[in-house]
Amino acid sequence: xxxxxxNPRHLVRRRGQEARLRCSPMKGHSHVYWYRQLxxxxxxxxxxxxxxxxxxxxxxxxxxxxAEFPKEGPSILRIQQVVRGDSAAYFCASSxxxxxxxxxxxxGTQLSVL
Amino acid sequence: QQQVxxxxxxxxxxxxxxxxxxxxxxxxxxxxxxWYQQFPGKGPALLIAIRPDVSEKKEGRFTxxxxxxxxxxxxxxxxxxPGDSATYFCAAAQSGGSYIPTFGRGTSLIVHP
Numbered sequence: 001x002x003x004x005x006x007n008p009r010h011l012v013r014r015r016g017q018e019a020r021l022r023c024s025p026m027k028g029h030s031h032v033y034w035y036r037q038l039x040x041x042x043x044x045x046x047x048x049x050x051x052x053x054x055x056x057x058x059x060x061x062x063x064x065x066x067a068e069f070p071k072e073g074p075s076i077l078r079i080q081q082v083v084r085g086d087s088a089a090y091f092c093a094s095s096x097x098x099x100x101x102x103x104x105x106x107x108g109t110q111l112s113v114l
Numbered sequence: 115q116q117q118v119x120x121x122x123x124x125x126x127x128x129x130x131x132x133x134x135x136x137x138x139x140x141x142x143x144x145x146x147x148x149w150y151q152q153f154p155g156k157g158p159a160l161l162i163a164i165r166p167d168v169s170e171k172k173e174g175r176f177t178x179x180x181x182x183x184x185x186x187x188x189x190x191x192x193x194x195x196p197g198d199s200a201t202y203f204c205a206a207a208q209s210g211g212s213y214i215p216t217f218g219r220g221t222s223l224i225v226h227p
Contacts, residue, residue, distance in 0.1 A: 004157070033214065040123065042203060042219035043158070056214060091157050101146050101213060105157030 002027065004094050005074075006106035013082050014114050021077040021109045025094030031055075032075045033103060034067060037089040049075060082113045117141055118206050120218025127225050133191040135221045137204035140185070144206035148215065149178065149189050152201045161202070162189070194225045 005024040013019050025032050030051050035043040045059040049069040060067065064082075069075040079086055089110050093103040119138045127133045137147075145166055150158035164171045164178040164187065171178045177190040191198055201222050205215040 035217075040219060042120070043217040045214055045216065048214055093157070101148065101163065101207065101209060102160050103215065105150075105159065107155065107157050 004092060004104050004106035006090075006092050006109050008109060009107065010110045010112070012112045012114065015083055016081050019079040019082050019086070019111055019113075021079075021090050021092075021111070022074045023077070023092030023094075023106060024074040025092075026104050029094035029096050029104070031095045031097060032069050033093045033095075034075075034077050035091045035093065037091060037108070043091065046077070079111075082111075084113045087111055087113045117216045118204060118218040120204050120221060122221060123219065124222045125224070127194045127223065129194065129196060129225055129227050131194050131225075133194045133198070133223055133225070134188060135202055135204070135223070136186065136188045137206075137218050138184075138186045139206045141206070141208070142185070143208045143210075144216075146207045146209045146213075147178070147180065147187050148205050148207070149176075150203045150205065150217075152203065152220075158203055191223075194223075196225045196227050199223055199225050 007022050032049045034046040037043050047060050047067045048056040064080045066078045089108045091108045093105045095103050121136050148163035149161045151161045152158040162173050162176050164180050166182045175192045180187045201220045203220045204218040207213050207215040
């Protein structure tokens with residue numbers, strides 16, 4: 001049973017480009033959470049999604065960031081017009097249901113903006 | 115506003131010693147307190163968790179102590195081993211809502227052989 005799969009593991013973008021980060025949850029999981037990790041700042045919640053629905057996006061910046069979790073396929077975190085401050089590790093986690101407290105994390109995508 | 119405060123930021127312990135990491139929270143609605151362990155290049159993995167109806171939970175060498183009145187909880191790693199060297203995150207969540215864990219800033223633990 002494969003775990004949470006994130007790709008790419010490393011992504012390099014120039015300022016102004018778009019970044020697309022993908023997350024395939026564990027089999028049978030329909031809840032996905034995105035977190036951003038900066039050195040010495042821990043994990044910051046960004047968005048929580050169920051299939052085809054955004055449940056909570058209170059941690060998402062108002063501009064340039066969007067997320068989706070379509071009926072078929074992986075969850076996508078999209079960052080438009082990236083800036084150097086977007087450089088961070090982005091982690092996706094999944095759970096079986098929103099009431100299941102255990103989150104399973106992927107290995108993350110390290111985004112570097114030049 | 116940092117809802118979960120974690121200390122220390124880094125910790126160095128000798129093999130066989132006790133590692134202690136502390137966390138404090140503000141929101142009294144939190145009712146689930148997990149600890150995650152993260153190795154370099156990997157995502158965090160759930161290590162142990164506690165609910166406020168008990169004051170202590172032990173799993174092997176790992177123990178959570180919980181003080182509801184002080185709104186504090188801590189992780190104790192007994193007989194620390196070099197393989198325990200990792201970053202540890204405490205978290206807090208409100209299970210009655212949409213359940214979104216709020217994480218502390220993490221503690222980098224190094225256990226010297």
